[in-house]
Amino acid sequence: MTFATPPIVLEPWREIGSFEQFAMSLSTLLRKIEPDAPDMTAQLETALEMIGTAFGADECTLVTYDATGETAVAGSWAASPHEPCTSDDLADMPWLLQRVVRGTVVAVASESDYPEAAAADRAHAARTGCVARLAVPVVLGSSVCAAMMLGARRQHPEWNDAAAGRLRLAAEIVASGMDRLHHHEESHPFTAVRRPKLLHPGNGGIIGGSPAIKTALERLDQVAPLDITVLLCGETGTGKELFARAVHERSRRRHKPFIRVNCSALPPTLIESELFGHERGAFTGATAMRLGRFELADGGTLFLDEIGDLAPELQAKMLRALQEGEFERLGSSKLRSVDVRVVAATHVDLEHAVADGRFRADLYYRLNVFQITLPPLRVRRDDIPDLVWALIKLHQHELARHVTTVPQDVMDALMHYDWPGNVRELENVIERGLIRTTGDTLRLDYPLRTASSSAATSNDQTLDNVQRQHIEKVLLECGGRINGAGNAAVRLGLHPNTLRFRIKKLGVVVPGRDEMERPRARSAVSSPDPQ
Numbered sequence: 001m002t003f004a005t006p007p008i009v010l011e012p013w014r015e016i017g018s019f020e021q022f023a024m025s026l027s028t029l030l031r032k033i034e035p036d037a038p039d040m041t042a043q044l045e046t047a048l049e050m051i052g053t054a055f056g057a058d059e060c061t062l063v064t065y066d067a068t069g070e071t072a073v074a075g076s077w078a079a080s081p082h083e084p085c086t087s088d089d090l091a092d093m094p095w096l097l098q099r100v101v102r103g104t105v106v107a108v109a110s111e112s113d114y115p116e117a118a119a120a121d122r123a124h125a126a127r128t129g130c131v132a133r134l135a136v137p138v139v140l141g142s143s144v145c146a147a148m149m150l151g152a153r154r155q156h157p158e159w160n161d162a163a164a165g166r167l168r169l170a171a172e173i174v175a176s177g178m179d180r181l182h183h184h185e186e187s188h189p190f191t192a193v194r195r196p197k198l199l200h201p202g203n204g205g206i207i208g209g210s211p212a213i214k215t216a217l218e219r220l221d222q223v224a225p226l227d228i229t230v231l232l233c234g235e236t237g238t239g240k241e242l243f244a245r246a247v248h249e250r251s252r253r254r255h256k257p258f259i260r261v262n263c264s265a266l267p268p269t270l271i272e273s274e275l276f277g278h279e280r281g282a283f284t285g286a287t288a289m290r291l292g293r294f295e296l297a298d299g300g301t302l303f304l305d306e307i308g309d310l311a312p313e314l315q316a317k318m319l320r321a322l323q324e325g326e327f328e329r330l331g332s333s334k335l336r337s338v339d340v341r342v343v344a345a346t347h348v349d350l351e352h353a354v355a356d357g358r359f360r361a362d363l364y365y366r367l368n369v370f371q372i373t374l375p376p377l378r379v380r381r382d383d384i385p386d387l388v389w390a391l392i393k394l395h396q397h398e399l400a401r402h403v404t405t406v407p408q409d410v411m412d413a414l415m416h417y418d419w420p421g422n423v424r425e426l427e428n429v430i431e432r433g434l435i436r437t438t439g440d441t442l443r444l445d446y447p448l449r450t451a452s453s454s455a456a457t458s459n460d461q462t463l464d465n466v467q468r469q470h471i472e473k474v475l476l477e478c479g480g481r482i483n484g485a486g487n488a489a490v491r492l493g494l495h496p497n498t499l500r501f502r503i504k505k506l507g508v509v510v511p512g513r514d515e516m517e518r519p520r521a522r523s524a525v526s527s528p529d530p531q
Helices: 017-030 039-056 085-090 094-101 116-128 160-180 211-223 241-249 268-276 311-322 350-355 362-367 381-395 408-416 422-434 463-477 488-493 496-506 513-517
Strands: 059-065 071-078 106-107 132-140 143-151 230-233 258-264 301-305 326-328 335-337 341-346 370-373
Touching: 017 039, 017 160, 017 211, 039 071, 039 143, 039 160, 059 094, 059 160, 071 085, 071 381, 085 513, 094 106, 094 116, 094 132, 094 143, 116 326, 116 341, 132 160, 132 341, 143 160, 160 496, 211 241, 211 370, 230 241, 241 258, 241 301, 241 341, 268 326, 311 326, 350 362, 381 408, 463 488, 488 496
Parallel strands: 230 341, 230 370, 258 301, 301 341
Antiparallel strands: 059 071, 059 143, 106 132, 132 143, 326 335
């Protein structure tokens, strides 16, 4: 299998949306590589060329560390007419490589930025002309197994924290792909630090064959094995905790704790103690030392539910804990370090919250490394029958019921209702219906107003409802495409950016183009959102 040289993309790391598309393209490229492909090295170099070109670099190199810390070049790309990086080059960059193996990001904008301790690295930069460097550690399991290193033959001051974060994601995608390809080769440099091969369960209790849920599941599959922050966005009741648990269960941390904290359920005075813990006597009632959720999640996953409701005075402390992996317990000045993967969830539009000054921009960018949008139930109505039967099976035993039939009129009513509370509301309706049911045929506790009947009432037929339904219809007909002649923005007579703003404001989910073109299929039964 061979790959053509990828098209040049102008530094997509500058914008979150374009970088997400780049990351998915990179992941797709690596998934297509076969374990025994004879040109695997060339294909790795193709991936490195994609990364180097995207970040405006002249060189991109994947360096591996063995169990003793020795380095080797796994692959390297350099823009013509220059030569790629070699093991001899690595010997002349001891300062950079020793810092990266300890988990430190190294960013050098010019030759003069090297410290006195990096004399060999500075001399190498002068000799090769690669005066700017950006290098990030790659962690598989709990160890640094590799480094991704960019080089530029000009000053590159824009290789900042945001660029480093996105390079780290790209590097982890490549490293995970190489780990998958070489899991059977004991001599491969990733072998010394690799955790046991990741199992691939089903959808972890997530039901759905509709295009919208399949798009979300595809993104879940892409990001779960990577040790990066995930932001889950969606309306209340769409299953954010279920997705968070699925991210954890499909990750290398699945044997470690999964710890949840609801940022909206506790006042600021209590949530700080919940997150970071406290020492005995830190405040009235603190009669003993208590570990916070960050410490409890050490080595595992911390799920920050409703992060958009986090009090402003705690956002700075949260940012520090996420960036540095360090925090202080209440009543203590001692810094403590933890290794956690963060999955955050919110029903709040964080971009608007940032614009309104209610949410820190730097915290938002730290959380929004990889976003998954969970679709509301009203745009995945084809999944409702499977959800209904899953909920019946989940609850009927505890209620001493044995339902074998759902009348067609009942199912039609369930499928045509708009479900403002999404899956959680559906679960409540089914549970109440089971309580009312005395035979083997499901009865609803009270009639549901369908979309057509509710349209007759002024309360439900709001302007937002009408706009949302019309936009969803046009997007469906356009295969989810916003830009371009004949696509949604043109058909609606809107500027594409205006349409994107309305999509966010109204809660419209845009299905992936490829998913829209596939036949709809229903998945196996699973459990609903446990929230």
